[in-house]
Amino acid sequence: MNIPLLDLNRQYSTIKKEIDDAILSVVQNQQFIMGPVVTGFEQQVGDYLGLEHVFGCASGSDALLLALMAMDIKPGDAVITSPFTFFATGGAIARLGAIPVFLDIERDSYNLDPDQVSLFMEGNHALNSKLSVSPEQVRAIMPVHLYGQSAHMEPLRVLSQNYGLSLIEDAAQAIGARYNNQQVGGLGDFGCFSFFPSKNLGAFGDAGLITVKDPELAEKVRILRLHGAKPKYYHHLVGINSRLDAIQAAVLSVKLNHLDNWSNQRIKLAHRYNDLFHDIGITHSEKNQSCSCGLAEDCSFPEDRILLPEETTGNIEYGGRHIYHQYTISTQKRDELKDFLTQRGIGTNIYYPVPLHVQTCFGEFGYEPEDCPNAMCASRQALSLPIFPELTFEEQNYVVSSIKDFFNNV
Numbered sequence: 001m002n003i004p005l006l007d008l009n010r011q012y013s014t015i016k017k018e019i020d021d022a023i024l025s026v027v028q029n030q031q032f033i034m035g036p037v038v039t040g041f042e043q044q045v046g047d048y049l050g051l052e053h054v055f056g057c058a059s060g061s062d063a064l065l066l067a068l069m070a071m072d073i074k075p076g077d078a079v080i081t082s083p084f085t086f087f088a089t090g091g092a093i094a095r096l097g098a099i100p101v102f103l104d105i106e107r108d109s110y111n112l113d114p115d116q117v118s119l120f121m122e123g124n125h126a127l128n129s130k131l132s133v134s135p136e137q138v139r140a141i142m143p144v145h146l147y148g149q150s151a152h153m154e155p156l157r158v159l160s161q162n163y164g165l166s167l168i169e170d171a172a173q174a175i176g177a178r179y180n181n182q183q184v185g186g187l188g189d190f191g192c193f194s195f196f197p198s199k200n201l202g203a204f205g206d207a208g209l210i211t212v213k214d215p216e217l218a219e220k221v222r223i224l225r226l227h228g229a230k231p232k233y234y235h236h237l238v239g240i241n242s243r244l245d246a247i248q249a250a251v252l253s254v255k256l257n258h259l260d261n262w263s264n265q266r267i268k269l270a271h272r273y274n275d276l277f278h279d280i281g282i283t284h285s286e287k288n289q290s291c292s293c294g295l296a297e298d299c300s301f302p303e304d305r306i307l308l309p310e311e312t313t314g315n316i317e318y319g320g321r322h323i324y325h326q327y328t329i330s331t332q333k334r335d336e337l338k339d340f341l342t343q344r345g346i347g348t349n350i351y352y353p354v355p356l357h358v359q360t361c362f363g364e365f366g367y368e369p370e371d372c373p374n375a376m377c378a379s380r381q382a383l384s385l386p387i388f389p390e391l392t393f394e395e396q397n398y399v400v401s402s403i404k405d406f407f408n409n410v
């Protein structure tokens, strides 16, 4: 068997006619950038999310950058975020000359730990002095809803309110996820989405979207993505070129109608993985295991066990919804397991092998691995398994039995 981590061809084949027609109509119309198809898509996403100010842009990375630009983030400012994320989250902060403050994640959810943020804002975190960043320099908190599950937004909202910070959600992996019965992207001051082809709602190229709560900031974001022009050729702000093109919007409009079905299918598959792994008895349960070593080798749970993804905020009992952009397990034997599954024809991936606080390009800030021990552990243990709406039960059984075979020989 050959089971890819993600198979976009299968999705396309189920909606080929709809998609082809939508693209053809843009081609016939010849309006490629912005225009009515883009406006129509913005309206449709706004309705889906229950939000008023919604703007298409060129990518999820740009959505993050636009949010920070709207807040006039500049050199000397600091922005708190998670080190366990795609590079764009930290990159957007550094690109504006601000200091990315990487604080550790929760072990169970892989998301930014609000207690760490609280410590830092009280000035009592070891990183305050190490980075020479005072709480007054912090302008924003940028949580990431990793793997499709919301970060713990309520304590982060309270912190941002108490300290006058803006709250910017990196919802690139989480469209359709819910926290406390609310859609992510509308929980903070800004919501940033990516439609990179491999995301749950994927375009046929780069595309992104930003949502804004405050009407004045919304107007600012609207023009910042058009080089700050209002009207055209009259510039009050120095913006960027970050427009959404109509072919992408046409594809996304078609796909958005299917998104909830696809998300439900992912959830069903994720729960089925959980059941299958429990059945074969290789799971280890451990709630929010604390780790202060910074080395996965020392994070002791048995070598022949795996940790399953946990529904924390995503638990339906708390009004949550984890939309399983990734189904990610943890194991001490991660690299060996990955190689073994590759030989069996099973695609897996590591999100992410190097946490941002130890990336070479951020060396100037002076972080050390043990500053974010949970992120270090996760980077050494996490492995994402195939999950996409069209994955079959038979394929899933094969993934699980292969993992069983691997651990039988550990």
Ligand SMILES: *Cc1c(COP(=O)(O)O)cnc(C)c1O
Residues within 6 Å of the ligand: 059, 060, 061, 062, 085, 086, 088, 089, 144, 170, 172, 173, 193, 194, 195, 196, 206, 207, 208
């Ligand atoms: C994909 C992603 C981004 C960037 O989105 P692009 O559209 O690829 O620019 C940002 N943050 C996270 C967490 C992502 O997964």
